[in-house]
Amino acid sequence: MTHSSSRLRDRRGAIVLIVMICLLVIAMIGASMAKVALAHRKQIRHEQIHRQARWLAEAGIERAAAKLQDDSGYEGETWSIDAVELAERGAADVTIRVEPQSELPGRVGIFVLAEYPRNVTANARVSKRVLIAQPETAIDRSSAQEP
Numbered sequence: 093m094t095h096s097s098s099r100l101r102d103r104r105g106a107i108v109l110i111v112m113i114c115l116l117v118i119a120m121i122g123a124s125m126a127k128v129a130l131a132h133r134k135q136i137r138h139e140q141i142h143r144q145a146r147w148l149a150e151a152g153i154e155r156a157a158a159k160l161q162d163d164s165g166y167e168g169e170t171w172s173i174d175a176v177e178l179a180e181r182g183a184a185d186v187t188i189r190v191e192p193q194s195e196l197p198g199r200v201g202i203f204v205l206a207e208y209p210r211n212v213t214a215n216a217r218v219s220k221r222v223l224i225a226q227p228e229t230a231i232d233r234s235s236a237q238e239p
Contacts, residue, residue, distance in 0.1 A: 138214075144178070145208040145216035152186040152204035153222055160200065161227045166190055168203075175209075182209025199223050 152171060159166040168189040175183045184207060191201040205219045 138216075141208060141214070142216040142218070144181070145184075145206045145218040148173070148184050148186050148206035148208055149204045149218045149220040152188050152206060153202055153220060155186075156188045156190060156202045156204070157224060157227070160190065160224075164226070172210075178208075182212065184208040185210050193223065196223065198226050200226050 155171060156166070156168065168187070171186040171188060173184045173186065175181065178184060186207075187205040189203040191203060193199045193201055201221060201223050203219070203221045205217065207215055207217050209215050
């Protein structure tokens with residue numbers, strides 16, 4: 093009997109060891125999957141932040157063009173946007189500079205730098221530069237019509 097009970101204990105010990113190894117492998121696979129999921133989530137958030145900064149830069153270009161339509165002396169501004177206006181995901185700063193182009197008469201350059209979210213180390217900074225025709229402002233049109 094002692095010989096068969098010894099074999100039974102050995103088998104149980106081997107089964108426990110195999111189960112422990114299987115659990116360890118499953119835990120390692122689970123930890124690896126969790127790490128990949130977290131990295132993927134971080135990458136998606138980074139892409140969202142960068143996309144928002146690109147949209148803000150585009151909006152800055154459009155804002156400058158619209159302001160130039162109203163005022164040919166517009167030189168730019170820092171447009172601060174509250175987090176409330178951006179669905180509570182963080183505030184932003186859009187720096188706009190209008191640069192006359194002496195080598196290209198009748199054209200102005202618009203330079204925009206968008207920073208989103210503002211004052212955070214993991215933010216996105218997107219710059220954009222375009223050349224546009226110097227718009228004719230409402231003031232220019234009214235003075236041209238006078239006799």
